[in-house]
Amino acid sequence: MQFPKLTPLQSRLAASLTTAVILIVILFSLSPRHSAYAAEIDSILNDEHNHHWLPENVDAAGLSWDDEKDQDAYEAEFLGLDRGIIGRAPAGVDGLDNNTPSNLNLDPGRTNNYVFENKTLWGNHSATGLGLPALPRTRETRDVGEFATPIEIRQDRASQTTRLLYISINVCSQPTRNGTSTSTGPPPQLTLYISQSERNQRPSPDANELDMKTLPLNEGFQNCTIDATGDVYIGVHAPELPQGFSGGYNYDLAASIDGYYHSWTEDEKDSPLLYLVDSDTSSALLVTSNLTQNDITDRVYQNGLNMRPPFQIFAFNENETSIKGLEHSYCGLKTMNASTQVITDRSMTVRGLGNHPKEQFYVRNLNxxxxYLSYLAIEGNSTNFGAGTVGGGDNNCRVVFNLTFCSEVAYAVPSNPELFPDRQNLADMYDKNAAHHYQNFNYSLQQIPCSTTANDTKYSLVRNCTHCARDYKNWLCAVTIPRCADFSTSSQLYYLQPRNLAQAFINGSRPLHDTLTSHRTLTQRLGTNSSRNPWIDEEIRPGPYKEVLPCEDLCYNVVQSCPAAFGFGCPTSGQGLEMSYGTRNEKKGVVTCNFPGQMIPAHAPNGRY
Incomplete structure (x- = not known):
């Protein structure tokens, strides 16, 4: 039998109808023989069936419950994912993210709770950033480009059962005295509680002590490293306040799988981080230790010198009670520093300590x-971001630094605030005077055959013109720019030489005779009734002050390094040496004589001579 020939349109229509019939047949063959209404589910399922349930008081949208207990009752599960991977903080517990501090207020007698979830614990590490310029290579560091970063061995989760978690806290503000307190101490400290137990998800003073660590804060700071296996629960508790205190606390809490977000360390006396260069009546100059030991030709050296000053310094009067209890907290010191009148100028320098890059601080508005107590601090990784004493407060000693010619000079010099209200003008005046005297010496040095290689024409077999120029400059800067100490400084310090005693103080008063250790003849001696250089009395006119004499070895070095034809010589003992030069004392922290680039640890017992 021959079928009629179909047109293309008729062929497509026939194929569509055939497909529809086949689909209807398949649908009927798969349909159940019985139907059931939703109301019949309870009658079909018996108690042996394991199925999820919803609380009876869930609303139509499935989003709200009547009480906190019901909120914890329902939790969805998905194939292959447990709660530790999905994560959801218990009710009333805030979640913490990696390296993200939580800043909250806390009233006395209350506890704030947090959780660092399992999924975050086993998340990816964060980038460490560039940090400070590279220090000398050690076993624990490796070079990465132009900076050094710690070596960290990171294993896959499959080979680990625990991961280090770093928890730290800083108190930013604390309760204050309300006028009725009889205590001279600070308010009580917060306490940090840490738990890894599911039975103790809100660690606090009322929780089971067997399931948690209890860590009281120390002067506004605490940190802890734990081997974590899953969710870590944290509590911060504020104690009830004793009588005389009011207000609450504010703090920063952070957790990290990379390293401590907050840290604190005490300055080591054998290798201090901060040095006092010098101070005057209203300011002080301090510098850090070297930030890199690389050579001047190294790119790290240049990057260190040109970098944004990484550190900041907080200076407080030692009688300031507001910082008591916050001394170890960067956040607390920063908050309290905002209310002080102290001003700090920061810059980079290579002066002193081997001429490597370091940061210097010019702290002003001091009493x-x-x-004062000073605290050295760094935020982030540095690259992201005289009463009762005549003349005692006369300000005739002033710190100068960043001189062009005498670049190693950084200390207090004789000054006159009326003639030189601007510190830089005073510094330039001294510097230009020293440079002028050096030029005359340089003309003489040019007459010496410095480039000769023949031993019979050299003026010395162990010294040359480079040594002579260096040592003469060091000596010249020290004697033309004397180091100044306040006239009110103790007369028992043998290494201080009184100067300008026949002159009046800037305010018109004159030194009392009993301040001159009963030696009236001091006002009649040339060495004590005038400055070392007449130029100082003529141009600066500082009035009476005391001088830290230059070190005697500066003079000896010039005699040893320069040609004998120059006729350099130093005074001898008993014939002017003691009035002109001082002797170095090996005791750390005591400045008994002056030499360029000298610094003392900031915590030295003799901070102001």
Whole structure:
């Protein structure tokens, strides 16, 4: 039998109808023989069936419950994912992210709770950043480009059962005295609680002590490293306040799988990080230790010198009570520093300590009669971001630094605030005077055959013109720019030489005779009734002050390094040496004579001579 020939349109229509019939047949063959309404589910399922349930009081949208207990009752599960991977903080517990501090207020007697979830614990590490210029290579560091970063061995989760978690906290503000307190101490410290137990998801003073670490804060700071296996629960508790205190706490809490977000370390006396260069009646100059030991030709050296000053310094009067209890907290010191009148100028320098890059701080608006505590701090990784004493407060000693010619000079010099209100103008005046005298010496040195290689024409077999020029410059800067100490400084310090005693103080008063250790003849001696250089009395006119004499070896070095034809010589003992030069004392922290580039540890017992 021959079928009629179909047109293309008829062929497509027939194919569509055939397909539809086949689909209807398949659908009927797969349909159940019985139907069931939703209301019949409870009658079909018996108690042996394991199925999820919803609380009876969930709303139509499935989003709200009547009480906190019901909120914890339902938790969805997905094939292949447990709660530790999905994560959801318990009710009333805040989640912490890696390297992200949580800043909260906390009232006395209350506890704030957090969780660092399992999924975050086993997440990816964060980039460490560039950090400070590279220090000398050690076993624990490796070079990465132009900076050094710690070596960290990171294993896959499959080969690990625990991961280090770094927890740290800083107190930013604390309760204050309300006028009724009889205590001289700070308010009580916060306490940090840490738990890894599911039975103790809100660690606090009321929780089971067997399931948690209890870590009281120390002066506003605490940190802890734990071997974590899953969710880590954290509590921060504020104690009840004793009588006389009011207000609450504010703090930063952070957790990290990379390293401590907050840290604190005490300055080591054998290798301090901060040095006092010098101070005057209202300011102080401090510098850090070297930030890199690389050679001047190294790119790290140049990057260190040109970098943004990484450190900052907080200076407080030692009698300031507001910082008590916050001394180890960067956040707390930063908050309290905002209310002080102290001003700090920061810059980079290579002066002193081997001429490597370091940071210097010019701290101003200090009180002459006060003692200050200084704290060196760094935020992030550095690259992302005289009462009762005549003349005691006369300001005739002033710190100068960053001189062009005498670049190693950084200390207090005789000054006159009325003639030189600007510190830089005073520094330039001294520097130009020294450079002028050096030029005359340089003309003479050019007459010496410095480039000769013949031993019979050299003026010395162990020294040359380079040594002579260096040592003469060091001596010249020290004697033309004397190091100044306040006239009110103790007369018991043998290494201080009184100067200008026949002159009046800037305010018009004159030194009392009993301040001259009963030696009236001092006002009649040339060495004590005038400055070392007449130029100082003529141009600066500082009035009475005391001088830290240059070290005697500066003079000896010039005699040893320069040609004998120059006729250099040093005074001898008993014939002017003691009035002109001082002797170095090997005791750390005591400045008994002056030489360019000298510094003392900031925590030295003799911070102001």
């Amino acid at each position: 002459h009669s006060s003692t």
